[in-house]
Amino acid sequence: MRISKLYLLIALATSAPAFAADLALTPWAPSLNAEAMTFLNAKEHLTASPRDGLQLVDAKGAELARFNGNFTSLDTRAAGAQTLVASLDNDRQQAMLISLDASTKTFGKPLYLPTRDFAVNGLCLYRDSAANVFVFLVGEEGKGEQWLVGNGATLLNQPQRVRGLPLPPSAQFCQVDDAGNRLVVNEENVGWWAYPAHPEADVKRTPIAVFDTPKREAGALALVPGGVIGLDPKTAQLHLFQQTGERWTEQASLSLPGLKEPEQLSIHGQQVLVRDDDSGKLYQGKLNWQAKPVPVEPVIPEVAALRQSDPVARQGDAADDPAIWIHPEHPEKSRVLGTNKKQGLLAYDLDGKLMQELAVGRLNNVDVRPNFKLGTQTVDLAVASNRDHNSLSLFSIDRATGELREAGEVPTPLKAIYGICLFQPASGEVYAVANDKDGTFLQYRLSAPDGRVQGELVRQFKVDSQPEGCVADDQRQRLFIGEEDVGVWAVDARADQPATLTNVIKVGAQLHADVEGLALYQSDKRDYLVISSQGNDSYLVVDAEPPFASHGAFRVGLNAAAGIDGASETDGIEVTAVNLGGPWNKGMLVVQDGRKRMPEQAQNFKFVPWAEVTRTLNLP
Template sequence: MRFSKLYLLMALATCGHALAADLALTRWAPNLNAEALAFLPNGPERLAASTRDGLLLLDEKGAELARFKGNFSSLDSRAAGAQVLVATLDNQRQQAMLISLDSAGKRWGTPLYLPTRDYPVNGVCLYRDSAANLFVFLVGEEGKGEQWLVGNGPTLLARPQRVRGLPLPPSAQFCQVDDATHQLVVNEENVGWWAYPAHPEAEVKRTPVALFDNPGRAAGAMALVPGGLVALDPKTAQLQLFQQDGERWVAQPSLHLPGVQEAENLAIKGRQLLLRDDDSGNLYQAELTWQATPVAPLPVLPEVAAQRQTDPVGRQGDAADDPAIWIHPQRPAQSRVLGTNKKQGLLAYDLDGKLLQELAVGRLNNVDVRPNFKLGQQTVDLAVASNRDHNSLSLFSIDRQSGELREAGEVPTPLKEIYGICLFQPASGELYAIANGKDGTFLQYRLSAPAGRVQGELVRQFKVDSQPEGCVADDQRQRLFIGEEDVGVWAVDARADQPATLTSVIKVGAQLHADVEGLALYQSGARDYLVISSQGNDSYLVVDAEPPFAAHGAFRVGLNAEAGIDGASETDGLEVTAVNLGGPWSQGMLVVQDGRKRMPEQTQNFKFVPWRDVTRALKLP
């Protein structure tokens, strides 16, 4: 019955405009000159942007309460404590502008301008994310769009930061953002309305709200309401409600706007409506008789911010993949983060993210590190990476004093498409490498170098049903955790002479979203945790590293407005340590690969997160 009703509503909405009822409109503020209107988010007053009279704070009848002189068009606002932050276009300067408004004291603040763009800006809209970061979207001509970070909490940044560019429809003029559902909606004048993910770390994609192929129709201004979108068709002078139903939008019967020739601007608060007739310049108000059904809000995951990030990798596209942390045996603050560039080789960074070394040895995918490996008569630390050029294991010695990496040999494997790699070092001191292939095969090698030349002896083989990648070994408990990307995480005995019996740790579902990617262990001696990259929803899941593997929740790595570091998303590999590395890393460090580098847009990199912030965010015991 539910879908039959929805399709009936769609049919009623699309079979013709003759069915549209009239909306009861009354003139509002007859003497007001305004190109854009908005309701104050935290009070009964209204806002207007005028090319002649500037920015205006108005009472409910349209009487002026405060004015900021200038020539303005487009308008959006958000509450910020006791004040309101207003975004508009300064037509004189041809720049987007933000300004605070003390509505109680009826005073405008000091304007903050975004840099002049190399394209005409048609519209602006604001977005506040779940971490209270404030963004402004710019809608420009010829499909150009941008997202800028402009504030955090109630405070505007001294200098706005460009987050990313967005490919928008070529004839877009209007935009609105629903903060609760993180959706940006943009019009395409002769086509319809589109919804985009608004979060800065989201994938760039669009979903149609309503599309038409009818020269008698046009997509104009819109206003987002809980559960839906109210949009204007300026050619037919009609108002349309679109109810959101999952990823679909369902059209409701439209309302006709009697006496309006070209409905140009729209503002809604609750059931109150304001609009402008561009043909006459008249302003109208009305009370809506229908409304959308609110949709369930998206779950809000806690966010932590990266304190450092690495230099971007030296290759475009999907390049950075998996990190490892090498701990300096005497001076932990001189430890290094290793990272793979699967289009180049192995990279080494200091704890501030500065690139120290790059070894261009080929397409390395995953990397892991263990100390105290006997390379002939020499004791070194060892890094091992999966080499996709040769379907082999690439080995690197690490000088225990300087941290310098050197190539130390290669171990061939029979895998047709090598993928993931992790190391296992039991108390006996032996070192094992466990590599996997895309067909689900795992091969376990005992590594040794008695004469200074590394060799690998195959000691065990097992298989999972589909593609794996991430794995990590718990040396103390002799347990191996492996990720099967579309299935979940398994635990298996890491010892070579034991059967490879799989025990489920957690399956893909409500908490863990495919693909399952990087796995890492936080081992403090008190309580140990397994950290999992839940790539499908750009989050990181923390579970106990011991049965019954209780989950403690997931978190995201969000942007650090103060440091100018973007968040992390589409993460492949990650690593964590509980060792006190000094400074912000006194309780350990989490390193995650960032698949979408923003602010500025660059090649991929790695983000460094203090573990203490993860502990606070998830309230870990």
């Protein structure tokens, strides 16, 4: 996931000097023994102490509630009348989550993360657009983890590890900008870094401030609208950083007079709390920096997968493209086929259990059509693009059992075969349309009159750059093809017609390159083209008929109750409107998941009830 470029801008007050001015500080709550503190609101604070545990205090530091224990590090998220609190329990050496009821001033039952195999230096909370709550652990030697711990105000009975991520080796502090899905972490002798926080995001980092001098140190940090305030313990200064495009720049700094070892920092609006580690005392001040809000990037709605397939048997970029075979008499016995481009063809039941695997080579894309004459037999047919032989690999599907068998191979002159889809007009013959990375498309008429498959080349055309995904509308005799960096085209699927390209949608605000999998949802009410917009980990739904009106995009997010992660970096997709029974009574969407998490495993496929897509996008 790309870091959002639309942020809240920081406007400094006109009186703010360009050099480092002093921040006026006064002692706050001298009787408190706190090693970490945070604002709950303008009048209440929460502190963490090895001696006094977690304390809810008023604006003057008077205790309102306490949870006994030995705690350091602290972060919170408001959730209605509840506040979710994360801290480190030093006695148990475990991260702990606990709810605080604002009205009754009482703490709930603690939830502990499992003991880790590394020392946890710090933690911070993150809440995504679907109200899922996560905690990031910042550990020694660059070890970091993200855990799912709740949704809304409710904590899970059992936390779930989402992913590990490499962090700076000397990190101690972190904060998350929920709206920007951004994790910010310090690296003591280097600076501050920003990481994508979303659980499906790629692991990458962007420097906020980097320095190479022993005179500076990156310590605690706080988030303000549109920026980051970092604390430098060596110079006893606060630094404000703002992002413009991909770069961060320092806007201003403030000295903290009288403090020898400032360590902890909390900011609420213009109010500042800072702790001097030398004296153990807390100080308060008021910033003269002002924030000017501007709109942020719109939130893409999410649906959740109800099932997921077993992981494929190869690591790395392996799973690619699914297809759905419909059982002709018992739809609930239908199967999902999937390619493993490092192994072969896979078949799963509707619960995602692996039923069959054929290790036939590097298959990339696959498609299915019924009623193919294989000699004297009538079978259903699966065809895949075989990158080992630049050929078409054909498989028969037993119409009673769903069992797959190799049925032969059709060679092609393509140098780098890539995508494939099938077309079956009302007359019943089956055509395979394969493409090459150079943009070439070849259309073959498939047959097997004597039981041996053969392919007759009946048409050839080309697009200007690399394609892959394609899908045929058999009813309208229309072929949709994806040109990865350009968009989606429609072309007449009939072999005796010219291959005139008609624009469906171009890469732009809605569709982000790469354009990957294409699939058709065809019902007696409405037909939709579904497109994998890989560049922003979403799926776009447009009408399957001109003018190809868009109905919006959605993402596949995690299903906390079922323990299924979301989907991202998606290559192939497939969808059917057939009632497959149970949750699939309005059809099923299958998407390849390029980043399998919770737990981290080899790639797999996610199964989504189409009814959820209809509800989420309010489809007619």
